[in-house]
Amino acid sequence: MLDLNKRVYNHTPGPCRVVTGISDGAAGLELVSEVSIVFISTGLAKAYGNETVRGGLAMFQLEKELAKHEAKPVKIEGEKFDQSKFAPLGISSYYSKGRILLYVVNSHPERQCVEIFTYHKDKNVLFHRKTFVGVEQFSLEVPSAESIYDVVVVGADRFFISNLAYMGRGKLQTVELVMQSSFGALYFFDGRTVSLHESRLSTPSALAIDRQRRLIFVGSLLNENVRVYALEKDYSLTFRTQISLLSSPAGIHIEEETGDIWIALHPVLHQAFLVTLYPSDEKVRSSSQVLREDGISWVITEPYANDGATISASNAVVYDKDHLLIGSMFGRLLHCDVLNPSIT
Amino acid sequence: MIRSLLFFLFLGALAAYLFKMVLLLDFNKRVYNHRPGSCRQVEGIVHGSEDIALLEDEGIAILTSGVFFISPREKDVKGQMFLYDFAQNGTFKAEPLKINGKYDQENFHPHGITHIVTSTGTVRLFVISHTRAFEHSVMVFRQTRQLDLVKTIRDEKFIRPNDLVAVSEEAFILSNDGSAQTTVTNLIEYMSLIPSGSVVYYDGKLIPRTMSPNGVILDRDREHLIVSHLNDKILSVYKLGENYRSLSRVIDVPLLTAADNFYVDNDGAIWIGAHPVLHEALRHLTDCDDLSKYSPSQVIRIKFSKDFKSWEFTEPFMDDGRLISAASVAVRLKNQLLIGSICRQVVHCDITAETI
Numbered sequence: 001m002l003d004l005n006k007r008v009y010n011h012t013p014g015p016c017r018v019v020t021g022i023s024d025g026a027a028g029l030e031l032v033s034e035v036s037i038v039f040i041s042t043g044l045a046k047a048y049g050n051e052t053v054r055g056g057l058a059m060f061q062l063e064k065e066l067a068k069h070e071a072k073p074v075k076i077e078g079e080k081f082d083q084s085k086f087a088p089l090g091i092s093s094y095y096s097k098g099r100i101l102l103y104v105v106n107s108h109p110e111r112q113c114v115e116i117f118t119y120h121k122d123k124n125v126l127f128h129r130k131t132f133v134g135v136e137q138f139s140l141e142v143p144s145a146e147s148i149y150d151v152v153v154v155g156a157d158r159f160f161i162s163n164l165a166y167m168g169r170g171k172l173q174t175v176e177l178v179m180q181s182s183f184g185a186l187y188f189f190d191g192r193t194v195s196l197h198e199s200r201l202s203t204p205s206a207l208a209i210d211r212q213r214r215l216i217f218v219g220s221l222l223n224e225n226v227r228v229y230a231l232e233k234d235y236s237l238t239f240r241t242q243i244s245l246l247s248s249p250a251g252i253h254i255e256e257e258t259g260d261i262w263i264a265l266h267p268v269l270h271q272a273f274l275v276t277l278y279p280s281d282e283k284v285r286s287s288s289q290v291l292r293e294d295g296i297s298w299v300i301t302e303p304y305a306n307d308g309a310t311i312s313a314s315n316a317v318v319y320d321k322d323h324l325l326i327g328s329m330f331g332r333l334l335h336c337d338v339l340n341p342s343i344t
Numbered sequence: 345m346i347r348s349l350l351f352f353l354f355l356g357a358l359a360a361y362l363f364k365m366v367l368l369l370d371f372n373k374r375v376y377n378h379r380p381g382s383c384r385q386v387e388g389i390v391h392g393s394e395d396i397a398l399l400e401d402e403g404i405a406i407l408t409s410g411v412f413f414i415s416p417r418e419k420d421v422k423g424q425m426f427l428y429d430f431a432q433n434g435t436f437k438a439e440p441l442k443i444n445g446k447y448d449q450e451n452f453h454p455h456g457i458t459h460i461v462t463s464t465g466t467v468r469l470f471v472i473s474h475t476r477a478f479e480h481s482v483m484v485f486r487q488t489r490q491l492d493l494v495k496t497i498r499d500e501k502f503i504r505p506n507d508l509v510a511v512s513e514e515a516f517i518l519s520n521d522g523s524a525q526t527t528v529t530n531l532i533e534y535m536s537l538i539p540s541g542s543v544v545y546y547d548g549k550l551i552p553r554t555m556s557p558n559g560v561i562l563d564r565d566r567e568h569l570i571v572s573h574l575n576d577k578i579l580s581v582y583k584l585g586e587n588y589r590s591l592s593r594v595i596d597v598p599l600l601t602a603a604d605n606f607y608v609d610n611d612g613a614i615w616i617g618a619h620p621v622l623h624e625a626l627r628h629l630t631d632c633d634d635l636s637k638y639s640p641s642q643v644i645r646i647k648f649s650k651d652f653k654s655w656e657f658t659e660p661f662m663d664d665g666r667l668i669s670a671a672s673v674a675v676r677l678k679n680q681l682l683i684g685s686i687c688r689q690v691v692h693c694d695i696t697a698e699t700i
Contacts, residue, residue, distance in 0.1 A: 003372070004367060005367040005368075005370065005372070005373070005577075005600055006372070006373060006600060007598075007600045008659075009601075009642075009644055009657045009658060009659030010656075010657055010658045010659065011378060011380075011658055011659045011660065011699070011700075012698070012699070013378075013699075014698055014699070015698055244374075245374075246372060246373060246374040291376050299377065300376050300377070301376055301377045301378050302376030302377065302378045302662065303378065305659065307657065339696075339698065339699065340379075340381065340382075340699075
């Protein structure tokens with residue numbers, strides 16, 4: 001469970017460099033492939049007690065030949081939006097008729113919710129539209145989600161969210177996790193109401209969708225696997241299979257064209273736990289790992305691994321045309337070229 | 345009252361022992377494949393190359409094949425020495441080496457190998473060999489694209505030799521990875537976790553009792569001895585005393601993987617063949633000739649600082665066992681990586697500075 005006898009040994013799929021402009025974490029990444037933009041959650045340390053960190057969103061434009069590796073902060077506008085209570089984690093996007101909608105998990109302890117933004121590419125501005133899955137959205141029959149981790153959008157204002165544990169972040173959640181309880185859950189919002197879709201899951205974390213094949217992927221942080229569900233027409237989920245990883249998945253990205261699954265993981269979980277206790281201490285590091293599961297043969301390869309010196313506690317990954325982006329919980333964003341995509 | 349107390353103490357000790365064995369045998373580990381470039385299996389060699397001696401000046405590697413180690417092998421498994429020429433273009437083939445001299449071919453099963461260039465410029469090879477009755481010797485060869493047997497050395501200090509490193513034309517340092525000589529006693533010794541290995545200097549004593557020493561090698565300056573401890577999953581660095589007669593420990597590096605044999609390259613980096621999931625390696629090695637069993641392979645590269653107090657790890661290669669099973673050694677010559685396994689395939693990979 002805590003991976004006491006594990007470590008990773010550094011290797012890269014090609015040349016790597018740190019993306020400038022990101023220093024307070026890149027805990028969530030989302031690629032909008034239609035416009036080749038990657039959105040980045042920054043400032044997650046705010047949710048872990050560091051009030052000096054500013055939670056926000058940034059964007060990174062992917063180009064064929066990147067002369068510069070720089071992410072730009074995105075301004076957020078909206079009357080009801082409170083930036084001081086914004087600690088973004090998981091991101092999902094919905095692209096329709098040239099319009100980009102961003103669904104962002106806000107994991108601030110005082111405001112566990114999903115914030116919905118509209119992105120204006122020309123101005124590089126996000127307009128805050130709505131807040132969903134606040135306390136008021138839940139009925140008496142459905143307990144409120146206290147530990148939202150990730151979100152995946154399946155239609156306009158329709159999305160699944162993963163609730164990591166019954167208890168909110170803190171000592172009680174730690175006790176719950178140490179006892180390896182299975183009180184995590186998957187909720188579905190259909191535009192008006194929230195319903196419980198899967199319960200008694202062990203620490204559901206990363207979510208992803210394969211739109212072409214209509215599959216939903218749910219990572220389990222402690223069980224160290226990824227569950228695969230078929231998404232039915234009525235948005236119900238049918239369990240298909242389970243992929244054992246023996247490493248803790250934190251972020252999942254699906255390569256639409258090939259069906260390959262890219263996973264960012266915490267290979268040594270006790271290190272990752274220490275990092276969450278000291279989110280701003282650069283001396284406390286955790287290993288980073290990226291796995292890739294081939295969409296056809298299901299063979300798992302490991303394109304990237306690092307002991308924490310370059311990137312600590314990898315939490316998100318995105319891959320597009322030999323661009324590999326790896327985001328850490330509280331630190332850097334890394335960009336790598338993938339020299340041998342077929343074998344790495 | 346005392347009886348129940350003793351019972352709970354026994355339960356506690358048993359639980360602690362089982363926990364330690366679970367961690368040691370890597371039941372919570374698996375591997376994820378990756379390669380430093382294009383890889384392929386080398387033709388002409390199928391019964392492994394437990395150890396490889398790389399002769400940089402000549403651009404060739406000498407490979408041992410057909411090792412016999414406690415567990416029985418099929419009758420057709422023949423102990424052989426192979427040559428791999430790195431200058432071959434477009435082909436990846438190992439050629440068997442002819443051995444001239446008086447020796448028992450049926451009982452020749454080479455294991456660890458080391459080489460040294462003599463004052464006359466010839467290459468001298470030292471090879472550990474086991475008979476089918478598991479008797480041990482070190483055979484000394486002169487290498488000229490053939491192997492001429494110079495002599496066979498037997499010594500009571502060769503208890504269960506695994507690897508060796510030449511320190512001069514006549515002397516070497518050798519590791520005994522344990523003392524048990526049969527499958528049953530080896531299992532008992534293994535389960536007991538008693539340090540029953542040793543590292544010896546022919547002629548002399550270096551480390552009388554230690555836990556499963558496996559690979560041994562000298563650094564490029566030939567001032568430090570590097571020893572892998574397979575079951576402890578550590579690599580130890582020792583400063584060699586005058587005339588190789590004493591050792592003082594410099595550092596223990598926790599590898600968290602079962603390191604086997606070493607190669608030290610021109611840059612001073614150490615290349616290690618390792619078994620990342622030990623229980624699978626043990627299962628595979630008890631029946632080497634059952635092709636349905638295989639074990640993960642790992643290649644690690646460690647670069648030490650000058651004083652050996654800090655180091656940097658990379659992992660150029662990892663395979664689940666289907667390309668190469670239970671790799672034990674890796675040698676690098678410029679952009680080529682040659683990986684040998686205990687009793688199966690040899691793999692050649694392209695490698696670049698960016699994918700090391």
